[in-house]
Amino acid sequence: MSAPAHYEVVIGLEVHAQLLTRSKMFCGCPTTFGAAPNSQTCPVCQGMPGVLPVVNKKAIELAMRTALAFGCRVNPACRFARKHYYYPDMPKNYQISQYEEPLAEEGRLEIDIDGASRTIGIQRLHLEEDVGKLVHEGTLETAQASLVDFNRSGVPLMETVSKPDLRSPEEAAAYLKAFRAVLVFLGVCDGNMEEGSLRCDANVSLRPRGSTTLGTKVEIKNLNSFRNVQRALEFEVKRQAQALDAGEGIRQETRLWEADRGYTRSMRSKEYAHDYRYFPEPDLVPLRIDSRWVDEIQAALPELPRARRQRFVAQYGLPGYDADVLTQSRALGDYYEAVLREPAPSAGADRPKIVSNWVMSELLRVLPGDDERAIATSPIPPRHLAGLLRLIDDGTISGKIAKDVFQKMFDSREDAATIVGREGLTQVADETALGAIVDSVMAANPKAIDDFKRGKTVAKKSLFGQVMKATGGKANPTLVDRLLEDKLAKIQR
Secondary structure, three states, X not given: OOOOOOEEEEEEEEXXXXXXOOEOOOOOOEOOOOOOOOOOOOOOOOOOOOOOOOOOHHHHHHHHHHHHHOOOEEOOEEOOEEEEOOOOOOOOOEEXXXXXXXXXXXXEEEEEEOOEEEEEEEEEEEEEEOOOEEEEOOOOOOOOOEEEEOOOOXXXXXXXXXXXXXXXXXXXXXXXXXXXXXXXXXXXXXXXXXXXXXXXXXXXXXXXXXXXXXOOOEEEEEEOOHHHHHHHHHHHHHHHHHHHHOOOOOOOEEEEEEOOOOEEEEEEEOOOHHHHOOEEOOOOOOEEOOHHHHHHHHHOXXXXXXXXXXXXXXXXXOOHHHHHHHOOOHHHHHHHHHHHHOOOOOOOOOHHHHHHHHHHHHHHHHOOOOOHHHHHOOOOXXXXXXXXXXXXXXXXXXXXXXXXXXXXXXXXXXOHHHHHHHHOOOOEOOHHHHHHHHHHHHHHOHHHHHHHHOOOOHHHHHHHHHHHHHOOOOEOHHHHHHHHHHHHHHHHO
């Protein structure tokens, strides 16, 4: 959905990602999701008076890895600050964040939208601590009480702020998808939006088309999926356009997205930076980033999703859709290429596509996901899938039987050759034996023969099915088709 022709949409996204560290940002408490409420806390993350924070080095490393992947400049020095505001789930009444001296700045992210590529600028990337979680007894509007769980308080949080370069809700959703894919590839965040480990706020405004002056921006919170990002922005663009057309002003405010009802509602007036009363965190010294550390992280960066997707298309001749699916996670792309590296009787030009089909349609069907854990624990390792495909390629089993064998491989963790040998699933490819079965089927189906003589070619398909049924699906389909073709041609003479 686009804005009316006389307006231009201006969107910027603030993405908050919980980093995959074992301990919190400023203390040694664990970060395990789903633990009993308030079981992973200490005086530091509870904000008790007199405690001193200690910076988590791993969190700095993961944030630097992300910054370098986005082409950001990692600043040689950065500083934490206190961001003051009151909310019941924030124990100190201030949040340790970064403001004037962030970890990194001036990056970019390439996105693909409607077949075209666009570069979206990244303004800054900084670190902060997460807050706790409120658990309401009932709905927010009717709750008699609200409980606070501080397990999440102090979890390392990385905030990345895009420049206002996005021009439609569709572009915003595409940006967030591409952003998430990079984080998951890097292993810095699990990208689970349902659990809140990846969260997004959107800033949106409208301005007269051709103007270079930004309009009044509105922030939208509670965006927990790609679809909701796009839906919320589509609603807000329409709301602001209607207000501007009616001569009404747009108020700078924070609005909440009500996904079930499909609209945004006013939450509070939007704060300005000075409202937070930032000042340098007195309990933490400024960080000095060694350039050698930056170089080490840069050298260890993996191939990123967009580059890998382009390579899969160029190197393997895959359709764009296949390349998109196979590069949604680093583990899935690694699995695919591991299958391709296994020996094959005939490594034809169509093998990459054949392997892609099996990974996408069969493997992803049975696995609980495509992430590192799901792939690493797959009952069917790459060599077993390659072994199954070799049995199809050399004519040992048919493609239909192979799908049954695949399921047995998943259930038993055995390789294909073991299952085929034990259960006698070897394809019937003896021409003399199959010829006799074809003759028998033709003799038992005189009506199909008569139909074929009258030009009803569908009769051949019926006979083919009868032969496959008679052999329990083990007959070589190519050989059966040729035998039927020859024998039916003789009848027509």
